[in-house]
Amino acid sequence: MSERRLGVFICHCGGNISDYVEVEKVRAAVEHDPNVVVAKTTMFACSDAAQEEMAADIREHNLDGIVVASCSPKLHLQTFMAMAKRAELNPYCYSQANIREQCSWAHRSEKPLATEKAIRIVRSALARTRLSEKLTTIRVETTPKVVVIGAGVAGMVASLTLADMGLEVFLVEREAEVGGWTKKWGKLFPHNRQGSDLVEGLLAKVKANESITLFTEASLVEKSGTVGDFNVTLRVKDKSNITINAGAIIVATGFNPYEPSEGEYGWGAKRVMTLPQYEELLAKGDGPITFNGKPVGTVAYIYCVGSRQGEESEVEKPNTYCSRYCCSAAVHAGIKTNERDPKVNQYHLYRDMRTYGKYELLYEKAARDGSVFIRFNEDAPPQVFTEDEKMVVKVEDALDAGEEMEIPVDLVVLVTGMVPRENSELVNALKIPIGKDGFFNEIHPKLRPVETVINGVFIAGASQGPKTLAESVASSLAAVAKGGALVMKGYVDLDPHVAVVNTDACTWCGKCAEACPYDAIEKVKEGDKEVARIVDALCKGGGPCVPVCPEGAIDIKGYADEQVRSMIESMVKEAV
16 A cells, blocks of 8 residues: 555636635645645645646656546546546556535535545545556457448438448348338428428438348347447247347337327317328318318417426326427427418417527418417316316416406317337337336436447437437437447447456355346356356446355455445544
């Protein structure tokens, strides 16, 4: 321990930290700790100038470990690892002490206590760094092939782009036809292109591309192997199985429209339909709109059906999120209705209008064309009644002192949001994490928006949350950029923070394998006994295998038991 040479760099974060933590006091508290050679403060540790100063200190003082006390490692872990690498310091001998999110922002009114907590956090990081070891990334060779799950617009665009990059693509669609919901909804906002034309155009390109193999009525049922070298089993339409070898997987399985519960805003009545159903009705013809052979003279749209539901909602699993696209889609439906028959009276009953960005122009056009927009409060939603074969919608106008209105209508259109598409077989096979909203979960919505915790598996389009068509395509192209770059390079370097087994202590009870959610532990023969072996390319370093081992035979590289104990001891140690 005495030979370690450590540096500590404490960030002001432009006041985000220094306004609530006395950073100079933190520096003074640790500058004489064992093995600390350099202790400095800096205004913005992430700035290029500060990084260069840290790199210079590493070289000048021959540091073999550093601690950067600043913000969350989710934000700048890779930044400082890259800086350490440039300074010829092993990047895994660097630790980040989060004294912003975990300290200054959490204790804004308690500066002395926040400062004391920051000192303990930094000392904890120092304790881990003293026991750190030089690690190297795990290199895995990659196969230049990609499996794309879902042949909607996002999936087909992803496949065509991957093929243009020179990669072989296997496009897998669960349904008999490609295109998802897009081909059923007629003209799409904001460009008024026919959804069916868009789908047919993409499908023609897919069929003409020799690098793309399209499977319809097929589903992914099993995955084995590791990033760069997956073996994927597909169950095809004749119920036989096909195994495909690929380097990456992109999941673009789309969404389902929300299905209202019986009686919800009149659902179940003959003249109550969802927005997707109304879109299909509009797409069927031209001229005056009819329903069940009768002309439609008045339409009422009820917004936020199946979205922004309160926790106290009567629905079993309320969708608390906003589906984002529905306001624009309903407003556009109003424009299309007016184009078909300007005599139709249209009432849009909304909680909040969220036609964001350029879609605001659609809202303005619908209003100029004669659509009437009535805002209701969350606690007073519209009510739908059938009286003497007539449909009536009652609503309190929130912008007119809550005046109650009764609107006789011919059709009620429930503006339904997006919900996750049920696909438990795919989820079980790929082990993609699910967010609290039920959609697939990315690692970080801003920094790693299409990557999952499963290396080599990417998510795109509405499979990860409600999106417009343009947003889905942008998401699919991001997944292509990540997945394509991964397999085209020929190899991928994985984080070395993986489990390691002390085979002398291991007696193979199997508990570690049961605890691992990624199937990264297998039983092997070593000498005259069976022991656990870690498949490094599958291991995520989460550590559920460590506490269940009765022999204490498993550690996580970079987070060994000895390091964690030293961090705890430094945290609880009283200041002298």
